[in-house]
Amino acid sequence: MRIAFFSDIHGNREALDACLAHAERQRVDRMVFMGDLVGYGADPVYVVERVAREMEKGAVALLGNHDQAAALGQSDGMNEYARAAIEWTHQALDAASIDVIKTLPMSVTDEDRLYVHSEASSPHSWSYITDAQTAERSLRSTGARITLCGHVHRPQLYHMSPSKPPVFFLPQSSTPIPLMGNRKWLAVLGAVGQPRDQNPAAAYAILDTTLNEITYLRAAYNIEKAASKIHAAGLPQMLAARLFIGR
Amino acid sequence: MARQTLEVGSTIDGFLVGEKIHTGGMATLWRVTRPDIDTPIVMKVPTILEGDDPTVIVGFEMEMMILPRLVGKHVPKFYGIGDFARQPYVVMEYIQGYSLFSLIEKAPLPADEVAKIGVKVATALVDLHRQNVLHLDIKPSNIMIRDSGEAALIDFGLSRHLFLPDLLEEEFRVPMGTGPYIAPEQVMKNRSEPRSDIYSLGVLLYYLATNVRPFGLPQAQGQLKKRLWRDPVPPRKLVPNMPPWLQEAILRCLEVDPDDRYDTAAQLAFDLSHPDQIKLTARSQKLQRDSLPTSWKRWLKSKGSDSGPRQPRPQQTNLAPIIMVAVDFSDGQEALTEELRVNVKRVLATMPGVRIACVNVLKLNRLTITFTLDEEGRSIHVQRLVELKEWARPLGLDQERVTFHVLEHMDPAEALIEFASSNHVDQVVIGARASSTLRRFLGSVSSQVVARAGCTVTVVRAPRAIAEAEAEDEKMIDTG
Numbered sequence: 001m002r003i004a005f006f007s008d009i010h011g012n013r014e015a016l017d018a019c020l021a022h023a024e025r026q027r028v029d030r031m032v033f034m035g036d037l038v039g040y041g042a043d044p045v046y047v048v049e050r051v052a053r054e055m056e057k058g059a060v061a062l063l064g065n066h067d068q069a070a071a072l073g074q075s076d077g078m079n080e081y082a083r084a085a086i087e088w089t090h091q092a093l094d095a096a097s098i099d100v101i102k103t104l105p106m107s108v109t110d111e112d113r114l115y116v117h118s119e120a121s122s123p124h125s126w127s128y129i130t131d132a133q134t135a136e137r138s139l140r141s142t143g144a145r146i147t148l149c150g151h152v153h154r155p156q157l158y159h160m161s162p163s164k165p166p167v168f169f170l171p172q173s174s175t176p177i178p179l180m181g182n183r184k185w186l187a188v189l190g191a192v193g194q195p196r197d198q199n200p201a202a203a204y205a206i207l208d209t210t211l212n213e214i215t216y217l218r219a220a221y222n223i224e225k226a227a228s229k230i231h232a233a234g235l236p237q238m239l240a241a242r243l244f245i246g247r
Numbered sequence: 248m249a250r251q252t253l254e255v256g257s258t259i260d261g262f263l264v265g266e267k268i269h270t271g272g273m274a275t276l277w278r279v280t281r282p283d284i285d286t287p288i289v290m291k292v293p294t295i296l297e298g299d300d301p302t303v304i305v306g307f308e309m310e311m312m313i314l315p316r317l318v319g320k321h322v323p324k325f326y327g328i329g330d331f332a333r334q335p336y337v338v339m340e341y342i343q344g345y346s347l348f349s350l351i352e353k354a355p356l357p358a359d360e361v362a363k364i365g366v367k368v369a370t371a372l373v374d375l376h377r378q379n380v381l382h383l384d385i386k387p388s389n390i391m392i393r394d395s396g397e398a399a400l401i402d403f404g405l406s407r408h409l410f411l412p413d414l415l416e417e418e419f420r421v422p423m424g425t426g427p428y429i430a431p432e433q434v435m436k437n438r439s440e441p442r443s444d445i446y447s448l449g450v451l452l453y454y455l456a457t458n459v460r461p462f463g464l465p466q467a468q469g470q471l472k473k474r475l476w477r478d479p480v481p482p483r484k485l486v487p488n489m490p491p492w493l494q495e496a497i498l499r500c501l502e503v504d505p506d507d508r509y510d511t512a513a514q515l516a517f518d519l520s521h522p523d524q525i526k527l528t529a530r531s532q533k534l535q536r537d538s539l540p541t542s543w544k545r546w547l548k549s550k551g552s553d554s555g556p557r558q559p560r561p562q563q564t565n566l567a568p569i570i571m572v573a574v575d576f577s578d579g580q581e582a583l584t585e586e587l588r589v590n591v592k593r594v595l596a597t598m599p600g601v602r603i604a605c606v607n608v609l610k611l612n613r614l615t616i617t618f619t620l621d622e623e624g625r626s627i628h629v630q631r632l633v634e635l636k637e638w639a640r641p642l643g644l645d646q647e648r649v650t651f652h653v654l655e656h657m658d659p660a661e662a663l664i665e666f667a668s669s670n671h672v673d674q675v676v677i678g679a680r681a682s683s684t685l686r687r688f689l690g691s692v693s694s695q696v697v698a699r700a701g702c703t704v705t706v707v708r709a710p711r712a713i714a715e716a717e718a719e720d721e722k723m724i725d726t727g
């Protein structure tokens with residue numbers, strides 16, 4: 001089975017559509033939306049509706065910190081840009097979208113895999129995985145052979161054999177990576193809607209459970225359009241500018 | 248880890264186990280069969296003993312990761328891997344031929360035989376490196392020579408795929424490799440340098456040519472480091488009749504700094520196939536090891552050299568390509584040969600590591616098949632070489648970066664395509680003469696090369712020829 005994972009869409013309609021079209025050409029059997037559907041981008045309602053439609057067809061979706069904050073209108077502890085975006089998004093979301101968000105789970109276990117938006121040892125703390133140490137905390141907290149998460153907006157891959165600390169690997173786009181046997185794997189996905197690895201193309205990944213391979217992928221999308229909508233919505237300029245440079 | 252005991256007659260995943268053909272430190276090999284596979288195949292199974300060295304297990308994981316991704320005749324064809332939790336194994340083609348290990352007892356071998364082996368192994372490395380895999384354990388027992396003549400590399404237990412996680416890196420605190428063959432940077436735990444394989448091949452060629460291992464049989468880690476500062480005895484000291492070009496090639500492979508070695512396996516293969524074109528430097532003349540003060544300075548420097556894992560660098564072949572320029576000296580082609588030179592200059596400006604092979608084909612016709620043997624033929628050949636050198640002179644290339652080849656052939660396109668493929672040429676630059684209707688129908692040399700060469704081909708036209716081509720096109724429209 002081929003499963004596509006989309007994380008951190010952040011209300012970016014153009015990026016989501018580009019990834020879904022790209023994934024369709026890769027013959028995927030299932031989709032998992034890894035949280036942060038909204039926040040930052042100008043099309044939160046479109047994104048939630050689109051994901052809800054995929055859920056009706058069997059897709060899985062998780063809750064992200066921005067989804068939670070936008071649904072509740074609570075942005076405590078966030079930086080000024082994020083807070084402005086959350087307040088704007090809270091206003092923009094309709095009741096139906098908020099209902100969808102409220103049904104989203106924090107994590108899902110699927111065979112030997114765990115899906116969670118942020119660091120798995122304490123999903124409600126919304127911690128970031130940025131190095132081997134934070135990856136180890138996540139990996140040690142679960143029995144799952146493969147953990148997939150997002151939240152950091154930078155593609156990373158960690159592998160850990162039973163008696164050793166995990167090792168970082170920077171995945172190369174479009175190269176299938178075998179998730180070999182005797183160890184655990186933590187795949188941190190890049191962002192669909194707001195990449196921060198200096199590559200502005202929308203990021204997602206496909207896991208082939210038969211071949212036991214994960215492939216990190218990039219899809220080009222119309223950044224100008226997404227950015228101009230952010231301007232038009234009166235959201236902070238910086239949220240548009242960063243899309244062009246992927247930071 | 249659960250294990251089954253393998254024995255003759257047992258079956259795993261449809262593979263029927265036959266005789267055991269090898270018991271090594273790391274693995275055992277069994278002949279196996281499966282009804283749907285009609286070539287001889289073998290199953291490699293790790294020897295996993297309780298409390299054993301984890302390198303065995305991780306090395307086997309690497310082999311299971313890398314072998315299925317490799318293709319081509321320079322590796323064993325892959326047929327299957329076993330589930331790690333149940334019974335790890337890889338099934339691959341049984342390579343019919345001989346192991347280079349068996350050649351060691353015949354050492355010292357004559358220079359031309361050493362070069363021939365060098366070309367075969369370097370060619371296998373070109374193929375492997377182009378698939379983004381570094382072998383990192385090149386030594387006689389890991390190289391087979393097929394009955395058909397090509398070298399096939401086996402045993403990918405220490406290998407690394409540049410785009411896949413390196414399960415061995417950081418996992419172990421000691422350098423991984425085989426004592427006599429390991430490259431200095433591998434001793435310093437860098438596992439992302441393609442030129443490490445060139446170094447190990449240099450050790451192998453040294454050994455074959457002299458019957459002496461350049462760095463002995465080191466037993467402890469400290470002894471491995473010695474190669475960072477102490478240079479080997481120049482092979483010509485051991486084998487006085489060794490030609491200087493072979494010492495040049497071998498010692499260049501054995502340079503401590505990878506930047507001082509051949510940039511790519513393709514360049515090494517190229518040099519060993521054209522020994523007369525190897526640029527001889529002080530390396531070729533050395534008959535003594537470096538003085539102790541020189542070694543001592545290197546020792547001091549090696550103390551400070553940084554060590555540890557590296558992220559892979561961009562592929563070496565892209566930075567140091569071999570470019571073949573086909574130059575035609577027929578009358579009336581001056582503008583075209585000039586334009587060829589302009590194009591080569593552009594390439595040189597952007598790629599300092601590039602090598603240029605200047606090629607001219609001396610066309611033979613059927614009737615003068617013995618052409619090369621007579622006096623006149625030889626003088627034409629020499630004349631062409633002189634013209635090639637003259638053509639290249641304005642490029643101001645160092646002798647190390649340019650070679651000259653006059654090929655004698657009845658079919659120029661065939662000769663060029665053959666040369667490009669057997670010399671691992673990355674790009675062909677070829678001129679197209681002014682088009683003519685006749686040429687279009689018959690197919691020009693350049694169009695044949697474009698159609699059939701396995702690499703990038705740049706077709707160069709003289710500026711004037713464009714106008715002529717337009718006039719020609721108009722004529723065709725008029726008459727057509």
Ligand SMILES: Nc1ncnc2c1ncn2[C@@H]1O[C@H](COP(=O)(O)OP(=O)(O)OP(=O)(O)O)[C@@H](O)[C@H]1O
Pocket residue numbers: 269270271272273274275276289291323339340341342343346388389391401402403404
């Ligand atoms: N595909 C093959 N076809 C033919 N012979 C092979 C093949 N693979 C391995 N061999 C033979 O078996 C030997 C050992 O194989 P290999 O090097 O892969 O295992 P190893 O674990 O490194 O063993 P060792 O510890 O003895 O080096 C080789 O030197 C070669 O003679």
Ligand SMILES: [Mg+2]
Pocket residue numbers: 388389402
């Ligand atoms: Mg071996």
